[in-house]
Amino acid sequence: MDFVSIVRVALRALTRNKLRSALTMLGMIIGVGAVIAMVGIGQGANEQMQAQIASMGSNLLIVQAGSPRAPGAVHVGWGATKTLVYADEAAILKQIPLATSAAAGNGSHQQVIYDANNWGTTITGTEPSFFPIRNWTFDVGAPFTQSDVTNANNVAVLGATVFMNLFPDGSNPVGRTIRIGKLPFTVVGTLQPKGQTGWGQDQDDVVFVPFTTVQKKISGQYWIQNISVTAANRDVTDSVTEQITALLRSRHRIPPGTPDDFQVHNLTDVAQVANASASVMTILLASIASVSLLVGGIGIMNIMLVSVTERTREIGIRMAVGATESDVRRQFVIEALVLAVIGGLMGIGFGLVTSWLISAVAKWAVDVSLVSIVGATFFSAAIGIFFGYYPAKKAASLDPIEALRFE
Amino acid sequence: MEGVHKIYDLGEIQVHALRGLDVTIYPGEFVAIMGASGGGKSTFMNMVGMLDRPTRGLYQLDGVDVSSLDKVEMAHLRNRKLGFVFQGFNLLSRTTALENVELPALYARLPPEERIERAREALRIVGLADREHHYPSQLSGGQQQRVAIARALMNRPSILLADEPTGNLDSRTSVEIMGIFQRLNKERGITLVLVTHEPDIAQYAQRVITFRDGKIRRDEVVAHPAVAEEVIKNMPVVGADD
Structure with a gap:
C-alpha cells in the first residue's frame, strides 16, 4: 500500500x-x-x-573586607574589619595589569528626605567607575565626577526605587536638593531599574554618593568595605583573583598560615x-x-x-x-x-x-x-x-x- | 496436487485432515467441492488458497511449486492469481463498496486512478455500478456477496475460490450468484472452485468432487450442468432483490 x-x-x-x-x-x-x-x-x-548575573557586571571580582574565618574563634562578619583601604584599590590597579578597572565602596543606612517624602535606604559610597563596572545605566543625568570624589562633594545618584519614593510625581530630580540624614545633597542622576536579585533583594533601593563623602561626612570611617574589580576577560578571572589575594596579603602584612582578612568573590564562578x-x-x-x-x-x-x-x-x-x-x-x-x-x-x-x-x-x-x-x-x-x-x-x-x- | 497430506498438531492429538490427495484442476474449469463437514473441504480450500501449506505433498499452481514459497511470495501470488468469496461475505464494515473492492489493488500497489477505474468496472460486472458509495450495512446479503465477488475480481485473478458463497443467501439470490459465477467462468475463462454442501448448487458446476475423511470419494463430471439464467426465468418472482 x-x-x-x-x-x-x-x-x-x-x-x-x-x-x-x-x-x-x-x-x-x-x-x-x-x-x-x-x-x-x-x-x-x-x-x-x-x-x-550579567546585570551585576561581567568578569566581576568583588573584594570584600573581613572574612568568615578571621583569626581566633570569633568569626568577624564581612565589612567589619578596618584593614581594607582606598590605597589597596590603587595598588591593585597599578600592580595587576589584568585588573582593568576598580571602584571602592562603603555604605551605611540612612534616612533620605525630599520635600514631604522620606525613605530609609542604603547609602553606598563609590567612584564614577563603579557604574560601568556594575552595568548601571542612567535614566537621567550622569554619574558624579572624579573631582566630586576628590573633594567629597555632596552629590547623589538615585536608584529607581528611591527616586520613585522621593519623587512620586516622576519629575526630573536632577539639580534638586535632597537630605541624607541631616546633610543636603544635590541629585546628579537617576538609574534605570535592575529589579530584584536572585535572593529577592531590591537592587534599586540605593543612593550612590562619592565614597569619600561617606568617609568624611556620614560614617567617619577611613576604611572601605569592598572593591569591585573588572578582570580583562573571562579566562583570567581566576589568576586575577590569586594576584589580588597575594597582593592584599602582603599589603596587610598577613603572615603565612593566617587566614585572609578579606575575601575575593569571583562572580563568574558564581554564575557558572x-x-x-x-x-x-x-x-x-x-x-x-x-x-x-x-x-x-x-x-x-x-x-x-x-x-x-x-x-x-x-x-x-x-x-x-x-x-x-x-x-x-x-x-x-x-x-x-x-x-x-x-x-x-x-x-x-x-x-x-x-x-x-x-x-x-x-x-x-x-x-x-x-x-x-x-x-x-x-x-x-x-x-x-x-x-x-x-x-x-x-x-x-x-x-x-x-x-x-x-x- | 499430488499426495497432499495435512496434519494439524494440536499438542496431544494429531488431526489428519487430508490424507493423500491427488487432484488436478485445469484452467477454465468450474469445480464444486462437496462433502460432509469435517471431510476436509475447508482444509483443501485453505491449501488451494495458499492460506495454509501442506504438511506433505506437492501443490503446483501454474507450474509453480507453492510449497517452496515463503509467506511474502505466497501473499503476492494470492493477491494476483486468486480471488476469495466467503460464506460470511467478509467485507470491511464502514467502508464503501468501492473501497472494499479496491482493497486487493492497494496491496498490488496499483496507482489510485487505475484502482478506482478497475473497481468501478468490477462493480459493473456484478451489476452494482450504482451502489459504489453504499456501506455493507446498506446492502442486502446478495448485494454484499456481489461486492465480495467484485473484490475477488479486482486483480483479474485466474482462479476464484468460493467457500459456501450461497450459505447465507435465499434460493433465488443463490441462483443469481451462481449465474455470475457461470458467466465469469464462460466469458472470462476464470477457473472456479466452489465449496458447497447443497447438491443443487453443485449442479451448476461442470465437475463435482466429493470429500470424505480427508480423501476424495468421488470425482465426476456433471453431464448437464444447470444454467442459472434459465433457472431464474422459471422461478416465481417473490419480489425484487434489493
Missing part, C-alpha cells in the same frame, strides 16, 4: 472510535505538554538567572554554578514530565492491542486478499504513529498555553524554545513507533485462517 492510502486507512480506523482515540491522545497531549512546559520553565529560570544548577533543574523537570509521556505511550500500546484483537477479522480479510505481514505491520505502526503525532502536536499547543498561563499567573520567566517543540514532535513520533510496534507485530503474525474465522 502506498503511504497516503495507509495514512487514510489509519485515520479512518481512528475516527471509528473517536472517544477512545481522543482519550489515548490525551495521554500524549498531557505528556508532551508537560515536557514543553517544564523545559520552558527550566530554561526561563536559567535565562533569568543569566540576565541577573548557578547555570549548572539551573540546567540540572531543567533536566530534572524534563525527566519528571517524560514519565507522563511514557505513560501516554503505554496508553497507545494498550489501545493498539485492543484494536488488533477487535479487528482480527479485518486483518484476516486483508491477508486473504494479498496483504503481506509487513503490509499489516506497517498499517498498525502507522496508526499508532498517527495517534502519537496528532497527540504530540496537540500537546505542543497545550504546553504553549500552559507555559503562557504560568508566566502570566505566577510571573515566572518561561521560555519555550523551538528546539523543544521540534524535539517533542520527533519524540512523540518515536513513541508511536516504539509502542505501536509490538501490537503491529502481533497483528502481522496472525494466522489468516484463524483470523477469518474470528467472530
Whole structure:
C-alpha cells in the first residue's frame, strides 16, 4: 500500500472510535505538554538567572573586607574589619595589569528626605567607575565626577526605587536638593531599574554618593568595605583573583598560615554554578514530565492491542486478499504513529498555553524554545513507533485462517 | 496436487485432515467441492488458497511449486492469481463498496486512478455500478456477496475460490450468484472452485468432487450442468432483490 492510502486507512480506523482515540491522545497531549512546559520553565529560570548575573557586571571580582574565618574563634562578619583601604584599590590597579578597572565602596543606612517624602535606604559610597563596572545605566543625568570624589562633594545618584519614593510625581530630580540624614545633597542622576536579585533583594533601593563623602561626612570611617574589580576577560578571572589575594596579603602584612582578612568573590564562578544548577533543574523537570509521556505511550500500546484483537477479522480479510505481514505491520505502526503525532502536536499547543498561563499567573520567566517543540514532535513520533510496534507485530503474525474465522 | 497430506498438531492429538490427495484442476474449469463437514473441504480450500501449506505433498499452481514459497511470495501470488468469496461475505464494515473492492489493488500497489477505474468496472460486472458509495450495512446479503465477488475480481485473478458463497443467501439470490459465477467462468475463462454442501448448487458446476475423511470419494463430471439464467426465468418472482 502506498503511504497516503495507509495514512487514510489509519485515520479512518481512528475516527471509528473517536472517544477512545481522543482519550489515548490525551495521554500524549498531557505528556508532551508537560515536557514543553517544564523545559520552558527550566530554561526561563536559567535565562533569568543569566540576565541577573550579567546585570551585576561581567568578569566581576568583588573584594570584600573581613572574612568568615578571621583569626581566633570569633568569626568577624564581612565589612567589619578596618584593614581594607582606598590605597589597596590603587595598588591593585597599578600592580595587576589584568585588573582593568576598580571602584571602592562603603555604605551605611540612612534616612533620605525630599520635600514631604522620606525613605530609609542604603547609602553606598563609590567612584564614577563603579557604574560601568556594575552595568548601571542612567535614566537621567550622569554619574558624579572624579573631582566630586576628590573633594567629597555632596552629590547623589538615585536608584529607581528611591527616586520613585522621593519623587512620586516622576519629575526630573536632577539639580534638586535632597537630605541624607541631616546633610543636603544635590541629585546628579537617576538609574534605570535592575529589579530584584536572585535572593529577592531590591537592587534599586540605593543612593550612590562619592565614597569619600561617606568617609568624611556620614560614617567617619577611613576604611572601605569592598572593591569591585573588572578582570580583562573571562579566562583570567581566576589568576586575577590569586594576584589580588597575594597582593592584599602582603599589603596587610598577613603572615603565612593566617587566614585572609578579606575575601575575593569571583562572580563568574558564581554564575557558572548557578547555570549548572539551573540546567540540572531543567533536566530534572524534563525527566519528571517524560514519565507522563511514557505513560501516554503505554496508553497507545494498550489501545493498539485492543484494536488488533477487535479487528482480527479485518486483518484476516486483508491477508486473504494479498496483504503481506509487513503490509499489516506497517498499517498498525502507522496508526499508532498517527495517534502519537496528532497527540504530540496537540500537546505542543497545550504546553504553549500552559507555559503562557504560568508566566502570566505566577510571573515566572518561561521560555519555550523551538528546539523543544521540534524535539517533542520527533519524540512523540518515536513513541508511536516504539509502542505501536509490538501490537503491529502481533497483528502481522496472525494466522489468516484463524483470523477469518474470528467472530 | 499430488499426495497432499495435512496434519494439524494440536499438542496431544494429531488431526489428519487430508490424507493423500491427488487432484488436478485445469484452467477454465468450474469445480464444486462437496462433502460432509469435517471431510476436509475447508482444509483443501485453505491449501488451494495458499492460506495454509501442506504438511506433505506437492501443490503446483501454474507450474509453480507453492510449497517452496515463503509467506511474502505466497501473499503476492494470492493477491494476483486468486480471488476469495466467503460464506460470511467478509467485507470491511464502514467502508464503501468501492473501497472494499479496491482493497486487493492497494496491496498490488496499483496507482489510485487505475484502482478506482478497475473497481468501478468490477462493480459493473456484478451489476452494482450504482451502489459504489453504499456501506455493507446498506446492502442486502446478495448485494454484499456481489461486492465480495467484485473484490475477488479486482486483480483479474485466474482462479476464484468460493467457500459456501450461497450459505447465507435465499434460493433465488443463490441462483443469481451462481449465474455470475457461470458467466465469469464462460466469458472470462476464470477457473472456479466452489465449496458447497447443497447438491443443487453443485449442479451448476461442470465437475463435482466429493470429500470424505480427508480423501476424495468421488470425482465426476456433471453431464448437464444447470444454467442459472434459465433457472431464474422459471422461478416465481417473490419480489425484487434489493
